[in-house]
Amino acid sequence: MGAVLKAFTTEPLSDILSWAQSTLKESDHLTFEVLNPDIGRGHYAGETITINGNEYLYRSYKAWSDLGELLFCRMLTPKIISEHTVQITYEKLDLSDSFHRSEEKEEKYGIASRFAAIHKNEEPAFLSAYLRALHSVKVGERKRILNLGINTGDEFDLIRQILSSEEYMNLSLVGIDFSQSAISVARERFNEGNAIFYVHDINDLASLDLGRFDLIITIGTLQSSTLEFKALFASLVQEYLSKEGAMILGFPNCRWMGGEMIYGAKAPNYPYSEMSILIKDIYYCKKYLQQKKFRVTVTGKDYLFLTGTKIG
Template identity: 85%
Template sequence: MKTFTNEPMTDILSWAQKILKESDTISFEVLNPDISRGHYAGETITLDRISYLYHSYKAWSDLGELLFCRMLTPKTVSEHTVQITYEKLDLSDSFHSSEAKEEKYGTASRFAAIRKNEEPAFLSAYLRALRSVKVGEKKRILNLGINTGDEFDLIRTIVPHEKYSKIELVGIDYSESVITVARERFHEGNAIFHVHDINDLASLNLGRFDLIITIGTLQSSTLEFKSLFASLVQEYLSKEGAIILGFPNCRWMGGEMIYGAKAPNYPYSEMSILVKDIYYCKKYLQQKKFRVTLTGKDYLFLTATKIF
């Protein structure tokens, strides 16, 4: 097993990339991060006359993610060191690679196994957005690309029942199987779900909403991003309404949420399209007298509230 003491991260990264070309797992011995908590990456720690460069468990976890690996539970090797093991992710185990259309996100798809609300990086940012728009005070909420309803479920969780029961929730998705599940989950009577093409919202006669939520939907290749977004603001948002837009900056594969959006024609994360879409929405909303904030990491949440 390879041992690293005072080698810089450039050496470790290069070694790991080389080994992973031939192997599905790698293990190496490093300084136990718990021994010198509070140090920054790269600080020198000397123990028993051996100099180590410090790296936290977060640093080792980040390295594994960058290598498209999962980090297994570290094992104690000696008084001062632990064994770090990475296991390659199955990159084919992803809904992104599916060629299906209507049911790419259906209940039988790999996407159905994903529970974004159980990922702290998603949950924290989405909660902040909901609280920023004062979701409990809204009367009508529209969600485009609702799937089985997880985004409504979080609202149901954080809003007191007496307020929640008075909110009309409207969810739209083109997958019939997920809408069937959503209808079963929300049987209180204040939620309505439509199996419908988001490109044709006009035929539903939806009216206007106090809050519009859409997470990971507007960037679909089947939608006209700019025109759809403009129509949501102009035709479906109430005078005092708010918007929460979630832009994926991650990929789902092998049971993991991996940071970084995958762009066409690039073998690595490239965020030009993501940044361009966010900037367009931010500028558009600011021109319409909205206060706009951008938060999050693996999902970037653009939250807009009206300025009066």
């Protein structure tokens, strides 16, 4: 169905949300007219602005973008309607366009999958938090680095980007993933001679005789339903981390659908984002590492990064 046009001036956001939710039940788009956010720069959402005797409640483009995300929509480029107003259009995301829905078991994360279209390093919310974690652990000073769930190697690629050539070549990188096609790509991308990649089941790390590492990175992997989360995490700390080693754990708090990274992980048995399992897992890892004399921080938004470095 076509777009529905409506103008808002002083209506509270709760009314706008209710209207939008109702409209999207019948339409793939919705369009509305509001105060141009550029006019009220520096105001907070909900502040009243009076122009030529007409009152408006101010909201920023960020607020409108956030609302679109909550509605599982993308916000299209706004259009100037008048001297003081703009037209905003939301377009429903194709929720079926997501690797989360794939029933493929062997190559759900392979290069032919929808997952292969995702480049987390190009998402500011991911990039900023991951960079902070890498700087926090002083990645350039770590000699052996292990990444579990490396896929095609984006997490190693960012390390290569932020270090000098000499610093990078001093590193020994090991990446493990169960996707044959993804690891084949990783081997092509990192052919300088200081990286090795295994197609392997993370449940059976012992058979690889890997030794110990100065930094262990795993992002969006430990929470897999095929892994025993607590047992695997404990074994990484006890059997694979060097005495002064550090860890970077990335916990997804988002979903990927329709070309967008949408805040809030989908929890089993809930029709909305529910964070109890996420918080429980982060708390377990934080407490465990603190008991082992690690300094632990938790940062990020769409991905929450737990970073642990040895105290002393």
